[in-house]
Amino acid sequence: MAIRQKCDKKRKALLDATLTLVNNNGFHAAPMSKIAKMAAVSPATIYIYFENKQDLINQLYLEIKAAFSAYAFKNYNEEESIKDSFRQVWMNIADFKLNQIPESNFLSQIDNAPIIDEESRLKGLKHLQPLLDLWERGQQKGVIKLVSPYLLYAYTIYPLAFLSNMKQKELLILSENNLEDAFEAAWNSIKA
Amino acid sequence: MAIRQKCDKKRKALLDATLTLVNNNGFHAAPMSKIAKMAAVSPATIYIYFENKQDLINQLYLEIKAAFSAYAFKNYNEEESIKDSFRQVWMNIADFKLNQIPESNFLSQIDNAPIIDEESRLKGLKHLQPLLDLWERGQQKGVIKLVSPYLLYAYTIYPLAFLSNMKQKELLILSENNLEDAFEAAWNSIKA
Amino acid sequence: MAIRQKCDKKRKALLDATLTLVNNNGFHAAPMSKIAKMAAVSPATIYIYFENKQDLINQLYLEIKAAFSAYAFKNYNEEESIKDSFRQVWMNIADFKLNQIPESNFLSQIDNAPIIDEESRLKGLKHLQPLLDLWERGQQKGVIKLVSPYLLYAYTIYPLAFLSNMKQKELLILSENNLEDAFEAAWNSIKA
Amino acid sequence: MAIRQKCDKKRKALLDATLTLVNNNGFHAAPMSKIAKMAAVSPATIYIYFENKQDLINQLYLEIKAAFSAYAFKNYNEEESIKDSFRQVWMNIADFKLNQIPESNFLSQIDNAPIIDEESRLKGLKHLQPLLDLWERGQQKGVIKLVSPYLLYAYTIYPLAFLSNMKQKELLILSENNLEDAFEAAWNSIKA
DNA sequence: CATGAATGAGAATTCATTCAT
DNA sequence: AATGAATGAATTCTCATTCAT
Numbered sequence: 001m002a003i004r005q006k007c008d009k010k011r012k013a014l015l016d017a018t019l020t021l022v023n024n025n026g027f028h029a030a031p032m033s034k035i036a037k038m039a040a041v042s043p044a045t046i047y048i049y050f051e052n053k054q055d056l057i058n059q060l061y062l063e064i065k066a067a068f069s070a071y072a073f074k075n076y077n078e079e080e081s082i083k084d085s086f087r088q089v090w091m092n093i094a095d096f097k098l099n100q101i102p103e104s105n106f107l108s109q110i111d112n113a114p115i116i117d118e119e120s121r122l123k124g125l126k127h128l129q130p131l132l133d134l135w136e137r138g139q140q141k142g143v144i145k146l147v148s149p150y151l152l153y154a155y156t157i158y159p160l161a162f163l164s165n166m167k168q169k170e171l172l173i174l175s176e177n178n179l180e181d182a183f184e185a186a187w188n189s190i191k192a
Numbered sequence: 193m194a195i196r197q198k199c200d201k202k203r204k205a206l207l208d209a210t211l212t213l214v215n216n217n218g219f220h221a222a223p224m225s226k227i228a229k230m231a232a233v234s235p236a237t238i239y240i241y242f243e244n245k246q247d248l249i250n251q252l253y254l255e256i257k258a259a260f261s262a263y264a265f266k267n268y269n270e271e272e273s274i275k276d277s278f279r280q281v282w283m284n285i286a287d288f289k290l291n292q293i294p295e296s297n298f299l300s301q302i303d304n305a306p307i308i309d310e311e312s313r314l315k316g317l318k319h320l321q322p323l324l325d326l327w328e329r330g331q332q333k334g335v336i337k338l339v340s341p342y343l344l345y346a347y348t349i350y351p352l353a354f355l356s357n358m359k360q361k362e363l364l365i366l367s368e369n370n371l372e373d374a375f376e377a378a379w380n381s382i383k384a
Numbered sequence: 385m386a387i388r389q390k391c392d393k394k395r396k397a398l399l400d401a402t403l404t405l406v407n408n409n410g411f412h413a414a415p416m417s418k419i420a421k422m423a424a425v426s427p428a429t430i431y432i433y434f435e436n437k438q439d440l441i442n443q444l445y446l447e448i449k450a451a452f453s454a455y456a457f458k459n460y461n462e463e464e465s466i467k468d469s470f471r472q473v474w475m476n477i478a479d480f481k482l483n484q485i486p487e488s489n490f491l492s493q494i495d496n497a498p499i500i501d502e503e504s505r506l507k508g509l510k511h512l513q514p515l516l517d518l519w520e521r522g523q524q525k526g527v528i529k530l531v532s533p534y535l536l537y538a539y540t541i542y543p544l545a546f547l548s549n550m551k552q553k554e555l556l557i558l559s560e561n562n563l564e565d566a567f568e569a570a571w572n573s574i575k576a
Numbered sequence: 577m578a579i580r581q582k583c584d585k586k587r588k589a590l591l592d593a594t595l596t597l598v599n600n601n602g603f604h605a606a607p608m609s610k611i612a613k614m615a616a617v618s619p620a621t622i623y624i625y626f627e628n629k630q631d632l633i634n635q636l637y638l639e640i641k642a643a644f645s646a647y648a649f650k651n652y653n654e655e656e657s658i659k660d661s662f663r664q665v666w667m668n669i670a671d672f673k674l675n676q677i678p679e680s681n682f683l684s685q686i687d688n689a690p691i692i693d694e695e696s697r698l699k700g701l702k703h704l705q706p707l708l709d710l711w712e713r714g715q716q717k718g719v720i721k722l723v724s725p726y727l728l729y730a731y732t733i734y735p736l737a738f739l740s741n742m743k744q745k746e747l748l749i750l751s752e753n754n755l756e757d758a759f760e761a762a763w764n765s766i767k768a
Numbered sequence: 769c770a771t772g773a774a775t776g777a778g779a780a781t782t783c784a785t786t787c788a789t
Numbered sequence: 790a791a792t793g794a795a796t797g798a799a800t801t802c803t804c805a806t807t808c809a810t
Contacts, residue, residue, distance in 0.1 A: 006794065026306045028220030032780060042796040044782075053780070105304075112297075112304040114218045147373065150364045154354040155377055159346035166342040181339065185347050189381035199769090224805055234771045236807075245805065391790085410690045412604030416784055426792045428786075437784065489688075496681075496688040498602045531757065534748045538738040539761050543730035550726040565723065569731055573765035582773065608801060618775045623802070 011049045013039040015060050023105050027057070027115050058120040061110050064103045069127030071096045076130065082138040083187060086156075089131055090183055093157055097164040098174060104164050145192050156186040203241045205231040207252050215297050219249070219307055250312040253302050256295045261319030263288045268322065274330040275379065278348075281323055282375055285349055289356040290366060296356050337384050348378040395433045397423035399444050407489050411441070411499055442504040445494050448487045453511030455480045460514065466522040467571065470540075473515055474567055477541055481548040482558060488548050529576050540570040587625045589615040591636050599681050603633070603691050634696040637686050640679045645703030647672045652706065658714040659763060662732075665707055666759055669733055673740040674750060680740050721768050732762040 017038035021030035032053060036043040050056040072092050078085060097104045110116050135152050138144035144152070163182070166172035174182070209230035213222035224245060228235040242248040264284045270277060289296045302308050327344050330336035336344070355374070358364040366374070401422035405414035416437060420427040434440040456476045462469065481488045494500050519536050522528035528536070547566070550556035558566070593614035597606035608629060612619040626632040648668050654661060673680045686692050711728050714720035720728070739758070742748035750758070 010795095024306065026219070028218075028307070031778075033778085043780085044796055044798095045794080047781070048794065108304040109306075112300040114216065114301075115220070145373075145377070147370075147377075148364055150355070150358040151374060151377070154351035154358075155347065155381065158354040159350055162346040162350040163342065166340075166346075172340055172342045178339075181337075182343060185337070185339075185343070185381040189347065189377040202770095223803075225803085235805085236771055236773095237769085239806070240769065394791095408690065410604075411602070412691070415782075417782085427784085428792055428794095429790080431785070432790065492688040493690075496684040498600065498685075499604070529757075529761070531754075531761075532748055534739065534742040535758060535761070538735035538742075539731065539765065542738040543734055546730040546734040547726070550730075556724055556726045562723075565721075566727060569721070569723075569727070569765040573731065573761040586774095607799075609799085619801085620775055620777095620803075621773080624773065629801070 018060050019102050019106055023102050065124035082143050085134055094160050097160040108161055143192055145190055152190050155189040202233055210252050211294050211298055215294050257316035274335050277326055286352050289352040300353055335384050337382055344382050347381040394425055402444050403486050403490055407486050449508035466527050469518055478544050481544040492545055527576050529574055536574050539573040594636050595678050595682055599678050641700035658719050661710055670736050673736040684737055719768055721766055728766050731765040
């Protein structure tokens with residue numbers, strides 16, 4: 001017998017609403033009632049799709065992390081040189097950070113606050129493995145410094161969050177050329 | 193003297209308690225009642241020293257930012273070379289980020305969430321002016337790239353927050369040598 | 385036959401689930417959703433068999449009361465002496481109270497709380513008429529005290545609920561002999 | 577410095593309101609909001625005096641149990657004969673059950689539902705020790721049957737709850753004489 | 769200045785019931 | 790007949806803030 005199906009539209013609407021509210025008001029000011037209203041469902045409906053508020057946040061976090069990673073490895077080609085491969089990934093991430101503003105800000109907010117449990121945080125990290133592999137190959141070939149991948153990340157990827165932030169505040173303009181310069185700066189800090 | 197009755201001890205205790213609670217539980221789980229309890233005063237007392245919760249957070253933010261800046265320019269000597277001057281500031285900031293964990297984390301949390309009003313945020317930024325001046329001199333002398341100071345910050349100072357984070361999670365060990373390497377990497381990314 | 389589509393199995397399963405949940409958690413913690421889950425049907429299905437929660441409880445109450453009464457008059461023979469007739473009924477009820485624990489507890493819970501409407505309560509009482517008749521005959525014959533049947537009930541039948549309770553808590557052991565003694569005590573309190 | 581004191585009046589008003597509501601509507605229909613309203617305080621105030629709803633119920637239960645026990649041993653004199661001592665206690669309890677209707681009904685409701693934790697239940701039982709002692713003396717002197725005190729309770733005290741119930745429903749009238757008869761019936765069921 | 773009590777507004781979550789299929 | 794999704798109203802409890810002393 002046909003039954004009204006738990007439709008993904010509502011789940012999506014709820015995640016979207018949460019993203020918007022958490023970004024605008026902060027996690028502490030994104031009550032379930034507002035999320036429901038913005039998603040145009042009853043508060044009770046949230047609990048059909050998510051166990052509780054924490055679960056809602058966790059799932060949103062994981063989905064955005066997954067989207068981020070997918071984005072990062074678009075057109076990624078292991079056959080190219082280490083630097084070119086890395087440029088591709090770096091540019092992808094820059095593109096995400098600078099243009100997917102809500103997602104980008106959400107990740108920053110969550111990553112810097114004790115909001116999410118360590119389990120979800122770890123899950124979210126897994127996706128970046130191909131980048132770590134690339135760096136390792138670069139180190140074996142002697143083109144990348146022999147330092148912890150966390151240092152490589154700190155100097156190449158992490159700064160993009162700050163740039164995104166400054167761009168949003170209109171303190172910084174990033175053209176194509178600027179971006180290429182920025183990449184070169186990043187590369188300079190880790191090349192062997 | 194008789195007028196300054198509001199004893200600073202209590203104010204300090206309240207700021208300390210807030211710092212601890214916000215760092216452990218997140219801003220969203222640091223209620224005034226707990227702050228009061230941890231500072232061993234009545235909830236009502238908080239409102240003698242601070243207008244409201246927002247004001248408490250703002251003041252804490254500003255005090256920590258001020259402490260951070262003071263720290264940054266310890267032993268700062270404009271007479272030295274650009275690189276050496278910068279090394280001094282960079283090392284100071286690294287020291288702060290890696291060792292003043294609660295303060296460091298608090299700043300990260302606040303800087304990445306829409307918790308604080310733009311006014312306080314701007315006030316907090318002012319203190320770094322000497323560094324901006326240093327960079328400008330470096331650029332005039334041709335030893336630092338002619339790019340936005342935000343880019344310089346993104347590639348040299350901002351990564352320290354990530355390194356601090358990783359160190360806390362024991363994913364990274366930073367010895368004196370490592371730090372010198374890290375500084376060189378930072379310098380490489382901005383030197384002309 | 386084709387008309388009786390509403391299968392009695394589901395109705396039974398629902399009543400059973402309700403009995404179990406109300407006994408374990410109390411009426412206040414036996415939500416329709418749990419009842420449905422335990423009966424392995426949809427919440428919506430409950431409303432095919434019962435008007436609403438109150439009706440479900442009422443019907444359960446009445447069914448158990450009916451079962452109780454049927455039990456009470458098993459092997460009941462009006463031809464025997466008043467005392468022997470009464471012994472049979474008393475022993476039956478004791479058997480029910482001491483061994484049909486869920487049903488017994490459910491009746492106690494409902495009978496002592498303002499959960500059920502007076503109408504259902506009255507319906508539930510009707511079934512004991514033969515016992516009242518027996519007592520009246522006993523009174524006419526001068527073997528039972530001339531007091532209100534409620535007093536007779538209070539001293540002979542009602543105590544069994546307490547004994548059942550104590551037995552469940554393992555504060556009391558009731559062997560065959562004990563039971564015979566208990567009956568004699570009951571009888572002593574009402575015999576003329 | 578003088579401070580507004582946690583006044584017992586409010587605590588009392590809350591317990592009273594709870595008693596009334598639980599008796600009228602049942603535990604399941606006595607929401608904190610109504611309790612607060614009836615006690616003329618804010619819902620939040622309840623949580624100054626009680627940890628949570630369970631604690632409120634527990635404390636109410638214990639206070640009523642204590643009142644019940646105090647009542648039971650009014651004018652109790654161990655010097656009298658076993659039967660006379662017992663009559664005094666029995667009459668006190670009858671008086672309580674028949675006249676302190678709300679308290680009496682509350683105890684019945686709680687005692688027959690899985691509302692309260694075993695710990696509170698046990699605490700509530702302690703107070704009846706003097707009665708158990710009396711019975712034991714009676715048994716040693718050979719005037720009371722050598723059976724479990726639970727049986728003695730079941731046949732003498734427990735029936736009073738039923739009589740109270742019937743009296744409330746106006747199915748039974750209990751005059752002074754009736755009560756004396758009722759006591760004799762109780763005594764007959766346990767005397768050696 | 770300092771306080772513990774008090775609070776109205778609002779938080780997350782649950783519930784009995786209905787809807788749409 | 791049967792269902793899983795959906796829901797508005799209600800529930801317990803918390804919070805930032807104020808009151809009265």
